Amino acid sequence: xxxTTIDIQAFINEHPFTRYQWMILALCFITVAMDGFDTxxxxxxxxxxxxxxxxxKSALGPVMSAALVGLAVGALxxxxxxxxxxxxxxxxxxxxxxxxxxxxxxxxxxxxQLTLLRFLTGLGLGAAMPNAATLMSEYAPERRRAxxxxxxxxGFPMGSSLGGxxxxxxxxxxxxxxxxxxxxxxxxxxxxALIFLLPExxxxxxxxxHPAQRIAAILRHxxxxxxxxxxxxxxxxxxxxxxxxxxxFSPRYAVGTVMLCLTYFMGLLIFYLLxxxxxxxxxxxxxxxxxxxxxxxxxxxxxxxxxxxxxxxxDKINPNKVxxxxxxxxxVFVCLVGFSTSSLALMGVMVFIAxxxxxxxxxxxxxxxxxFYPTQGRATGxxxxxxxxxxxxxxxxxxxxxxxxxxxxxxxxxTLLAIPAFLSAIALLIKYRVSQSVPATTDEARxxxxx
Numbered sequence: 001x002x003x004t005t006i007d008i009q010a011f012i013n014e015h016p017f018t019r020y021q022w023m024i025l026a027l028c029f030i031t032v033a034m035d036g037f038d039t040x041x042x043x044x045x046x047x048x049x050x051x052x053x054x055x056x057k058s059a060l061g062p063v064m065s066a067a068l069v070g071l072a073v074g075a076l077x078x079x080x081x082x083x084x085x086x087x088x089x090x091x092x093x094x095x096x097x098x099x100x101x102x103x104x105x106x107x108x109x110x111x112x113q114l115t116l117l118r119f120l121t122g123l124g125l126g127a128a129m130p131n132a133a134t135l136m137s138e139y140a141p142e143r144r145r146a147x148x149x150x151x152x153x154x155g156f157p158m159g160s161s162l163g164g165x166x167x168x169x170x171x172x173x174x175x176x177x178x179x180x181x182x183x184x185x186x187x188x189x190x191x192x193a194l195i196f197l198l199p200e201x202x203x204x205x206x207x208x209x210h211p212a213q214r215i216a217a218i219l220r221h222x223x224x225x226x227x228x229x230x231x232x233x234x235x236x237x238x239x240x241x242x243x244x245x246x247x248x249f250s251p252r253y254a255v256g257t258v259m260l261c262l263t264y265f266m267g268l269l270i271f272y273l274l275x276x277x278x279x280x281x282x283x284x285x286x287x288x289x290x291x292x293x294x295x296x297x298x299x300x301x302x303x304x305x306x307x308x309x310x311x312x313x314x315d316k317i318n319p320n321k322v323x324x325x326x327x328x329x330x331x332v333f334v335c336l337v338g339f340s341t342s343s344l345a346l347m348g349v350m351v352f353i354a355x356x357x358x359x360x361x362x363x364x365x366x367x368x369x370x371x372f373y374p375t376q377g378r379a380t381g382x383x384x385x386x387x388x389x390x391x392x393x394x395x396x397x398x399x400x401x402x403x404x405x406x407x408x409x410x411x412x413x414x415t416l417l418a419i420p421a422f423l424s425a426i427a428l429l430i431k432y433r434v435s436q437s438v439p440a441t442t443d444e445a446r447x448x449x450x451x
Contacts, residue, residue: 002160004226008233011219013141017148024139025148028132028200029155030190031095035128036159038183042067042118043276044167045176046287049114052176057280059111064276064397066115068268070122072390078127080133081384083244086208087379088200091131095191103184104233121233126390129156129381130366137370138203138379146319146367150311153363157303157355160275164297166289182422203375205434217320231376234250236444247377248384257381259431261328264389266420266427267362269365270334272393274299277400278351285341287408297349299355299365306360311367319368320432324425326361330422333357338414358421365389368428372435392420 046060074094082090101121108114133149142147163179170178199218206215215231248257248345278299280290306326313322333354340347366382373381 001357002228004229006218006225006229006231008203008215008231010234012139012222013143015141015223016143016221016318017144021139023197024199025152027190027194028136028152031091031128031132031155031194033155033162033192034150034160034183034187035098035125035132036156037163038098038159038187039067039071039122039125040160040163040275041102041167041179041183043177043279043296044163044293045171046139046173046276047279047283047292048171048176048203052078053111055111058401061398061401063111063332064272064400065394066118067122067125068390068393068397069273070119070124071393072122072125072387074128075130075383075387075390076121076126077193079130079380079387080244082131082379082383083204085137085182086200086204087138088194088198089133090127091135091198092191092194094124094131095187095194096124098122098128099122099187099191100124102180102186102187106180106184111293117376126387127383130379130386132369133366134379134382135198135201137367138201139376144315145371146314146364147311148361149367149370150307150314150364153366154304154307156363157300157307157359159301161297164293164300168293168297195369202231203233206231207321207375210214219307244377244380245364245384248373248381253373253377253381255434256372258363259427260372260381260385261388262427263323263424264362264365264385265392267327267358267365267425268389268393269396269420270330270358270417270430271362271396273396273400276397277404280400280404281410281428283345284404285347287344288356291344295344295351298348298352300359302352302354302356303359306356306358308360310360314364314367319364319371320428320435323361323364323368324432325430326357326364327421327425327428330354330358330361331425332420333416334421335418337379338411341410361424 020181040073042064049055049060050057076373078090080338098121101117105114105121106119108117132152136152137149166182167179170182183380202215202218216225216229219225247253275296278296279289279292282288282295287295310326311323333350337347337354339352340350365385369379369385
């Protein structure tokens, strides 16, 4: 009997986005939301830790950055592991890790314990996000890939924002430990659900030459298939390197890899400095703890709007240019936050606008990276961008302590924060120009230029 040959990506492109794919999107969305919740949680409990444990604010620097070190290590190791053993396995393991250690963090009794547990939590947080992004991108039709991946990343600012609102309510009633308990139990329940509901990436299964029957069983949730079928994956930009790391640093991808990492580094420097230290910075202007928590929660809350707008534009216009403009506007509005101290309402508006644009640009980066790399190195490329970028978050966490010790004005701090946003815009324009000049076939050049 003659076998029907089906190209995986062409199959996904040709059919409507089904309920099954919406389920995958929902599961990845919830994963990223819990990632955002657990990542931002330390900033919301910081003031209560300072009061309850009687420590200086600057002593929280190592605690703030410990999770970010773990995030970097987790991402750098999880990407190559996912390209080797599969996205689903690594994603579930990572959720169990960050959920379990977040739960244990609620029982910490010293800064040293808290620092260690935040590092271990970070290992799972760092591994989860790139695998969720990779898995979602590999089930998305190319015509809507950026929008769908960005829609998934709306979960991160929503999770972060939820942490702020819940902290403002839970901490006065149940103590700071209650927020950590919630941030541990929810991911563990999610991990159980993923075991039964989440499929492995069919693109990964084809590349790793898994049985056609297993691949067909998944794809039949999207559309009917012939009884006898074989699957292939035709994609531009594949290279001969055997390792996934070799792929992302091959001549075709090396400059783009560096520019993506630099952009994400700068973005996380801004994001983690603000999410970790903004409540304390706002309190220095005379606001109450509750007011500071609510204004800080507005920063990630607006990200959902920015992510969806940029995602839609990225599917219509060159995505490098779209995200570069996002970073340019981020620099402008972050600077304006510093000059809004005359009114808490005005500050809240500026924080919301800056957060909408900044989180939109930052959350668009995984979609940009996922579209840039071939399947053989996609998880590694996305993960290394996220992992190396985490060192920007580490720098941001430490910089917050330094800026407070230096007693710089609120205006000066936010003016300085505009600089990395402008550098991010420049880096993406460099990536775009270099991608245009890479020697390739016509189809490959078109693919690289779009990414």
